[in-house]
Amino acid sequence: MLSKGGCPKNILSIKDALDALEGRWKILILFSLSTGNKRFKQISKEVNGITDKTLSKELKSLEANKLINRDVYDTFPPTVEYSITTHGKSLENVMDELHYWGLSHRKKVIGK
Numbered sequence: 001m002l003s004k005g006g007c008p009k010n011i012l013s014i015k016d017a018l019d020a021l022e023g024r025w026k027i028l029i030l031f032s033l034s035t036g037n038k039r040f041k042q043i044s045k046e047v048n049g050i051t052d053k054t055l056s057k058e059l060k061s062l063e064a065n066k067l068i069n070r071d072v073y074d075t076f077p078p079t080v081e082y083s084i085t086t087h088g089k090s091l092e093n094v095m096d097e098l099h100y101w102g103l104s105h106r107k108k109v110i111g112k
Contacts, residue, residue, distance in 0.1 A: 020065040021091075025050050025058045031095055033068060033084040040080060067091070 021027055025047060032038060032046040044055055059082060062068040067088035073079040106112055 020067065023058065025054060026062060026067075027091075027095060027098065029055070029058055029062060030067060030084060030088055030091060033082060034089070034092065034095070037071075037081045037083040040082070043082065062088070 028047045028050075029043060032043050038046075040052075040055065040059075043059075044050060044052060047055070050058075059068065059070070063070050066085055069083045069085055071081045071083065073081070
């Protein structure tokens with residue numbers, strides 16, 4: 001747990017992390033990409049319920065935060081693949097903990 005001292009500084013770093021991962025889709029997109037490179041439609045199918053417009057916006061934000069790469073291949077039509085960066089992979093433990101917490105929370109609140 002974080003020390004009690006320097007609270008404003010700790011809050012700033014948590015705010016930065018939440019800004020990079022804000023919304024309901026970004027962590028799910030990163031989780032999808034953690035199993036390998038994917039094209040837009042593959043991500044769209046795995047992240048059930050996301051619209052193409054929202055997925056496009058979230059991918060741009062994740063790329064701007066250096067959490068994913070966007071690779072365009074010289075084909076016709078152009079092939080675009082997304083992959084998680086080393087910086088994005090550094091969130092693996094956070095995603096694992098969220099997964100386990102979510103299972104526990106679901107069991108406690110919903111009973112399943």
